[in-house]
Amino acid sequence: MASDGARKQFWKRSNSKVPGSLLKAAPKAPTTPVKAKRVSTFQEFESNTSDAWDAGEDDDGLLAMAAESLNSDVVMETANRVLRNHSERQERHKRWEAPGPEQKSKPSAEPPPVPSGDLRLVKSVSESHTSCPAEELRKLSWSGIPKPVRPITWKLLSGYLPANVDRRPATLQRKQKEYFAFIEHYYDSRNDDVHQDTYRQIHIDIPRMSPEALILQPKVTEIFERILFIWAIRHPASGYVQGINDLVTPFFVVFMCEHIEEEEVDAADVSRVPADVLRNVEADTYWCMSKLLDGIQDNYTFAQPGIQMKVKMLEELVSRIDEPVHRHLEQHEVRYLQFAFRWMNNLLMREVPLRCTVRLWDTYQSEPDGFSHFHLYVCAAFLVRWRKEILEERDFQELLLFLQNLPTAHWGDEDISLLLAEAYRLKFAFADAPNHYKK
Numbered sequence: 038m039a040s041d042g043a044r045k046q047f048w049k050r051s052n053s054k055v056p057g058s059l060l061k062a063a064p065k066a067p068t069t070p071v072k073a074k075r076v077s078t079f080q081e082f083e084s085n086t087s088d089a090w091d092a093g094e095d096d097d098g099l100l101a102m103a104a105e106s107l108n109s110d111v112v113m114e115t116a117n118r119v120l121r122n123h124s125e126r127q128e129r130h131k132r133w134e135a136p137g138p139e140q141k142s143k144p145s146a147e148p149p150p151v152p153s154g155d156l157r158l159v160k161s162v163s164e165s166h167t168s169c170p171a172e173e174l175r176k177l178s179w180s181g182i183p184k185p186v187r188p189i190t191w192k193l194l195s196g197y198l199p200a201n202v203d204r205r206p207a208t209l210q211r212k213q214k215e216y217f218a219f220i221e222h223y224y225d226s227r228n229d230d231v232h233q234d235t236y237r238q239i240h241i242d243i244p245r246m247s248p249e250a251l252i253l254q255p256k257v258t259e260i261f262e263r264i265l266f267i268w269a270i271r272h273p274a275s276g277y278v279q280g281i282n283d284l285v286t287p288f289f290v291v292f293m294c295e296h297i298e299e300e301e302v303d304a305a306d307v308s309r310v311p312a313d314v315l316r317n318v319e320a321d322t323y324w325c326m327s328k329l330l331d332g333i334q335d336n337y338t339f340a341q342p343g344i345q346m347k348v349k350m351l352e353e354l355v356s357r358i359d360e361p362v363h364r365h366l367e368q369h370e371v372r373y374l375q376f377a378f379r380w381m382n383n384l385l386m387r388e389v390p391l392r393c394t395v396r397l398w399d400t401y402q403s404e405p406d407g408f409s410h411f412h413l414y415v416c417a418a419f420l421v422r423w424r425k426e427i428l429e430e431r432d433f434q435e436l437l438l439f440l441q442n443l444p445t446a447h448w449g450d451e452d453i454s455l456l457l458a459e460a461y462r463l464k465f466a467f468a469d470a471p472n473h474y475k476k
Contacts, residue, residue, distance in 0.1 A: 178190060194403060195329065197325050217316070223271075224263060232270065239277055243265075244258075247286075251302060265277060268281070284386075286386070343409075348373050354463070355417055362424050369436050388445060392449070393449070418463060
């Protein structure tokens, strides 16, 4: 059996620097054991689960004391610039969507016009003999990715495909072959005693997913069962946990868009898609989902310590950016875990429509540690977005029902873009100076 130290090292994730953060010398490890000080309840929880996550890495960005305070003028100027750019981009969208009579009479074989940043993105990913630098691709993708190039862009941003164009076909072929070797080797064991509980839970959870019109198609159900079972078998430290199943859908939907004529994937009949195409989509979905989960696996290990920590950080952040909302929740005994656990566990997929999730993930994949770090600021902005409605509720039950059923059914790209702009402002203000506004 591996030692505790070995397990901790195994789960230790890279401590990559967020752009703009202060450089700090790494503390030197003590050569002799030091008696630990008495810690708080949350720190005890953190210590007891140290085999599954590395304490101190995720919360440094929010809870560590900053050496200097940020200038509030700089913060506001950056946020205003994001919102101003967003407004200009929306105006350009409107002009493209409403062309004059002379434009309508000229059919073109070129892709639909998009804003300048998106146009560069289309060119960068579509050209067959050039490679778009990773940093440039992330910058161009942050404000949304055009639908025609979203599948290949997601594969590039997730690290599934190499930046080198010439290597891509061989990489795809190798990874797809590797995935179906897993199927052949592991999938027949789903009814064995050791695995049947995992498979049964997956089989129960899939019909509860959305969009139902897509998920309940037999071929799609089979694909999702294989993807989730193989991932669980190959990641025994966490295995299958409810919530992971939702993370398959955005990848599958985006990759299917290349191969169907319908505007909305959930209206498509997947049985009409060629079998070899479905196989490729299944393999690509598995590998991209695996890349995502590599960065947030502590959300799904025993006791889900990653989620416990992020909910605690969300509570701390909201108490600083909107004290009346925080105090109102406390006054009515609404605990953040009661509504925010699902926000972290499902990455807000149960809170917003699928089209909004896809747009949200454009930015998450463009941000350093987007799913693990930037998501915290998105959740804070999401909660404060409803401050008026929250402050009007005067009853525990009504408050909790509202927070668990937020009215986002008609949300679109505009709402998500504004949410992301506010999240960016919060990240800029707090990521490197968490105590800037501390009372």
